Amino acid sequence: MNTLTFLFRRFFHSIFVLLGLSIVIFVIARVMPGDPARVAVGARAEDWVVENLREQMHLNDSLPVQYGYWLYDALQGEFGISLVTRRGVAEDIKVFFPASLELALLALVITAGLGIGLGTLSARHKDKLVDNIVRVISYMGVVTPSFVFAILFLLLFGYLLNWLPTLGRLSEGVTRPPTVTGFMTIDTLLAGDLVAFVDSIRHLILPALALAMGSMAQEARITRASMSENLTKDYIAHGRALGVPERSVTGRFLLKPSLIATISIMGLDFAGGLSNAFLVELIFVWPGLSRYGMNAILRKDLNAISAVILVLGVVFVVVNILVDLIVSKLDPRIGLRSARSD
Amino acid sequence: MAQQARELTSPISAQQLKKLQRDSRRESLGRAWFKFSRNPLSIVGGVTVLIVVLLAIFAPYVTPYPEHATKPFTDFPNASMPPSREYIFGTDEIGRDVFSRTIFGLRFSLTMGLVVLALVVPTGVLLGLIAGYNQGTRTDTFIMRITDIFLAVPPLILALAIASVLEPNLFHSMIAVSLMWWPWYTRLVYGLSSALRNEYFVSSAEVIGASTPHILLREILPNCLSPVFTKMSLDMGWVIIIGASLSFVGLGVQPPKPGLGTMVASGAKYLPDQWWISLFPALAIVVLVLGFNLLGDGLRDLFAAEEV
Numbered sequence: 317m318n319t320l321t322f323l324f325r326r327f328f329h330s331i332f333v334l335l336g337l338s339i340v341i342f343v344i345a346r347v348m349p350g351d352p353a354r355v356a357v358g359a360r361a362e363d364w365v366v367e368n369l370r371e372q373m374h375l376n377d378s379l380p381v382q383y384g385y386w387l388y389d390a391l392q393g394e395f396g397i398s399l400v401t402r403r404g405v406a407e408d409i410k411v412f413f414p415a416s417l418e419l420a421l422l423a424l425v426i427t428a429g430l431g432i433g434l435g436t437l438s439a440r441h442k443d444k445l446v447d448n449i450v451r452v453i454s455y456m457g458v459v460t461p462s463f464v465f466a467i468l469f470l471l472l473f474g475y476l477l478n479w480l481p482t483l484g485r486l487s488e489g490v491t492r493p494p495t496v497t498g499f500m501t502i503d504t505l506l507a508g509d510l511v512a513f514v515d516s517i518r519h520l521i522l523p524a525l526a527l528a529m530g531s532m533a534q535e536a537r538i539t540r541a542s543m544s545e546n547l548t549k550d551y552i553a554h555g556r557a558l559g560v561p562e563r564s565v566t567g568r569f570l571l572k573p574s575l576i577a578t579i580s581i582m583g584l585d586f587a588g589g590l591s592n593a594f595l596v597e598l599i600f601v602w603p604g605l606s607r608y609g610m611n612a613i614l615r616k617d618l619n620a621i622s623a624v625i626l627v628l629g630v631v632f633v634v635v636n637i638l639v640d641l642i643v644s645k646l647d648p649r650i651g652l653r654s655a656r657s658d
Numbered sequence: 659m660a661q662q663a664r665e666l667t668s669p670i671s672a673q674q675l676k677k678l679q680r681d682s683r684r685e686s687l688g689r690a691w692f693k694f695s696r697n698p699l700s701i702v703g704g705v706t707v708l709i710v711v712l713l714a715i716f717a718p719y720v721t722p723y724p725e726h727a728t729k730p731f732t733d734f735p736n737a738s739m740p741p742s743r744e745y746i747f748g749t750d751e752i753g754r755d756v757f758s759r760t761i762f763g764l765r766f767s768l769t770m771g772l773v774v775l776a777l778v779v780p781t782g783v784l785l786g787l788i789a790g791y792n793q794g795t796r797t798d799t800f801i802m803r804i805t806d807i808f809l810a811v812p813p814l815i816l817a818l819a820i821a822s823v824l825e826p827n828l829f830h831s832m833i834a835v836s837l838m839w840w841p842w843y844t845r846l847v848y849g850l851s852s853a854l855r856n857e858y859f860v861s862s863a864e865v866i867g868a869s870t871p872h873i874l875l876r877e878i879l880p881n882c883l884s885p886v887f888t889k890m891s892l893d894m895g896w897v898i899i900i901g902a903s904l905s906f907v908g909l910g911v912q913p914p915k916p917g918l919g920t921m922v923a924s925g926a927k928y929l930p931d932q933w934w935i936s937l938f939p940a941l942a943i944v945v946l947v948l949g950f951n952l953l954g955d956g957l958r959d960l961f962a963a964e965e966v
Contacts (some may be wrong), residue, residue, distance in 0.1 A: 333810045336804070336810075344819055344823055359792070460947075464941075467922070467926065468940075471937070475930035559928070595906060616906075621819055632810060
């Protein structure tokens with residue numbers, strides 16, 4: 317199967333999954349007790365106002381019809397008004413999503429770099445001291461919830477050692493750059509403000525690290541496992557016998573096939589990381605999508621909740637397609653067909 | 659006819675056969691225990707789990723101030739005390755003993771894990787069995803596509819969404835997590851049972867006219883159990899983490915009840931000065947999950963179940 321057909325098929329499959337997800341979200345939003353129209357206008361509004369609004373929101377139609385309207389709006393990026401911020405949900409998401417994405421992307425870089433690095437180190441020194449230390453670290457990483465890491469890092473690096481700032485995206489007194497991309501690091505660079513750029517990086521490190529620890533540990537374990545399995549294969553011995561330098565043996569022949577499992581899991585972890593950001597952003601007072609979603613959830617702001625979950629679902633699906641593409645490039649034998657979920 | 663066949667093929671009596679089966683089962687159990695006990699980490703995991711469970715069960719007897727966890731209690735003169743001999747984990751912002759509350763908090767976490775698994779495992783396994791046995795049919799497509807949808811979103815997100823529309827409490831957070839968790843078992847058992855359906859013992863059962871429930875539950879299910887048990891032990895840890903996360907954001911155990919996540923969250927307001935209020939419950943979560951994971955890894959090595 318060539319890449320184009322594959323993309324086409326995956327696209328179709330994804331649409332199916334996202335439609336299913338949208339039904340689940342819609343059902344959740346509608347089983348919720350309480351009248352959305354009443355909630356929107358407040359408890360003191362006249363009954364006829366509520367009735368008019370119900371008509372306008374299609375709440376008097378049957379559920380499938382309501383779903384049709386809801387989906388039609390959602391496809392156009394129209395999720396209604398957020399009850400918390402009193403702005404359009406779509407605008408809110410445009411403001412908050414880049415902050416979360418910036419965090420999750422840095423976490424992904426840390427995950428990939430440290431995870432694969434530690435895993436390689438561990439596999440190369442199998443059953444030595446280094447290996448054991450890495451294994452203990454990665455075990456602890458897997459079993460510790462991200463919000464616990466967040467608290468530990470906040471206490472240790474933020475207060476005890478006082479190395480890094482712990483609240484928000486920029487320190488007080490630093491001028492905020494005009495919003496262009498929503499990524500604070502890029503915006504500060506575009507504004508040519510190096511002080512603010514360094515400050516924004518410093519603010520990113522701790523939350524990103526807390527977010528990355530779990531998946532980093534997972535990556536390290538998987539890389540170690542597949543590397544030490546591949547180390548026993550004949551082609552490695554063959555390469556060494558031919559006198560290929562050890563650096564090339566581990567760096568090229570060994571690493572590439574060993575990364576397949578790592579990258580597949582990393583895709584899942586990236587999306588999982590966005591959901592763990594819910595907890596980490598809370599501790600670091602990070603003005604991201606997760607905090608927005610969290611507030612929405614606590615105040616039962618259904619428009620915002622549905623939008624946040626749908627956005628995350630789309631990210632998840634897109635990342636999974638990307639992962640399949642990367643994996644098939646790493647190992648031509650896998651091909652694009654078997655990368656499907658079943 | 660069948661009677662005759664049995665007499666022809668089995669030279670030993672039914673009673674002898676039963677005894678032989680019992681002996682072999684006992685022997686393989688003994689072997690499993692030997693293998694399990696060779697791995698010090700599994701033993702550490704097992705012992706941790708045992709201690710935690712005992713502490714949780716006997717919480718009223720082992721904690722110095724059980725009333726701090728079970729009753730509405732305030733002691734403002736002793737509020738926000740750092741760890742001391744009297745209060746080994748310190749006291750929280752209204753003077754309650756963090757140690758006693760943490761031990762009682764284990765109860766909520768363990769209940770969460772047990773109830774969720776009790777709901778999720780039978781449902782997920784049964785659906786997986788049905789879909790796998792009917793592989794390639796509409797039933798299969800129907801079940802597995804629904805499974806795909808649930809697997810398409812990180813469990814925490816949908817659990818948050820479901821918990822958010824319900825009244826926040828422990829029971830509803832269990833429901834929310836359960837709704838998200840069954841697809842993993844369906845996926846696991848689907849893989850196993852769709853492979854097993856082509857085995858000879860399944861075909862034989864079909865040929866002699868065994869009913870579908872018999873084939874699913876007596877022929878295929880027993881061969882899927884070891885990976886399922888292993889996954890259960892590993893999942894205890896994950897469910898506890900998700901449960902604590904839900905409590906942490908206010909959708910699980912409600913204060914003043916001492917949920918571990920609840921305590922971490924309410925203590926987080928007093929970071930960094932009164933670090934002990936949230937740090938110790940947080941570490942308790944880590945110990946709990948660590949125990950179940952070590953145990954689960956030990957079981958996995960035992961069954962050599964790579965699929966989990």
